[in-house]
Amino acid sequence: MVMGRPREFDVERVLESALHVFWTKGYEGATMADLSAATNLKAGSIYAAFGSKSGLFKQVVDHYSTTIFGYGTAALEADTAREVVRRWLLGAADATTGPDTPPGCLLVHGALATGDTAAEAKADLCARRHTAEATLTQRFTRARDSGDLPPTVDPRDAAAYVITLSQGLAVQAASGASRTDLRRLAELALRKLPWE
Numbered sequence: 001m002v003m004g005r006p007r008e009f010d011v012e013r014v015l016e017s018a019l020h021v022f023w024t025k026g027y028e029g030a031t032m033a034d035l036s037a038a039t040n041l042k043a044g045s046i047y048a049a050f051g052s053k054s055g056l057f058k059q060v061v062d063h064y065s066t067t068i069f070g071y072g073t074a075a076l077e078a079d080t081a082r083e084v085v086r087r088w089l090l091g092a093a094d095a096t097t098g099p100d101t102p103p104g105c106l107l108v109h110g111a112l113a114t115g116d117t118a119a120e121a122k123a124d125l126c127a128r129r130h131t132a133e134a135t136l137t138q139r140f141t142r143a144r145d146s147g148d149l150p151p152t153v154d155p156r157d158a159a160a161y162v163i164t165l166s167q168g169l170a171v172q173a174a175s176g177a178s179r180t181d182l183r184r185l186a187e188l189a190l191r192k193l194p195w196e
Contacts, residue, residue, distance in 0.1 A: 009039075009040075009041060009045075009049075011049075012063075013039075014039045014041065014049075015059060015060050015063040016063070017038040017039045017040075018030075018035055018038060018039055018056055018057075018060050019060045019063060019064055019106070020038065020101070020102065021034050021035055021038045022057060022060055022106065023101065023102045023104075023106045023109060024102045026109060026118075027057055027118045027121040027122070028118045030053075032046070032053060035053070035056065054120055054121060057121050057124075058124060060106075061106065061107075061124065061125065061128065064106050064107075065128065068095050068098065068101065068106075069095065069105075069106075069107065071087065071088065071091025071092065071094070071095055072088060072091065072132055072135075072136075074087060074091065075087035075088040075091055076135065076136070076139050080143070080148055081139075081140060081143035081148050081149050081158070082190075082193065082196075084136075084139055084140075084143075084162075085162055085190065085193060086186075086190055088136075088162055088166060089162070089165060089166060089169070089186035089189060089190065090183060090186050092105075092165075092166035092169045092170065092182075092186070093169055093173075093179060093182035093183045093185070093186050094179060094183075096169055096170045096172075096173035096174075096182065097173050097177075097178060097179035097182060103173040103174050103176070104170050104171070104173045104174030105167070105170035105173070105174075106125075107125050107128060107129055108167050108170040108171065108174075109170075109174065129163070132163065133156075133159050133160060133163050134159075136158075136159035136162060136163065137155045137156050137158075137159040138155075139159075140153070140155035140158045140159055141155040143155075149195060150195055152195075153195040158195065161194065165186075165189055169182050169185065169186065172185070
């Protein structure tokens, strides 16, 4: 059996470097030359390791989802619906204004892509946002079933509300709002949630 050459690069480092390129320039704006320069890999090595620019992007988004967007998963583990919302919104404020990352959110930024070459990436990001909303809906359904949310609250509406606020925070961050500004806005929203 013939063995392929082992990879001579750190996959996590490559994903981090590519993440910054995609986050800053968007899927369409990120060229193979940009990705090669950022990762210190030749285009052929990127294709060999990830299959395509799209394949690299999917792995970058997977990495983003488990690291920077990890606040969403952590928020779902909170004991109360209110604490879920608090962790989610403050997590969004912090993640979209990280000191070592571009401002905004990769998932929201990617949703704004308009060209034909970005259709697959845009569809993937859309599916991921829908999954996040569905997961939040499930959490709010459990909260309603346990009496933590009023029976009149539709869990889908509560989830959509939180997602909309967090996406708004991401847009504000991309427009230059500071972490302090966004945390203040999150706290304002938390003074009284619509179902309280």
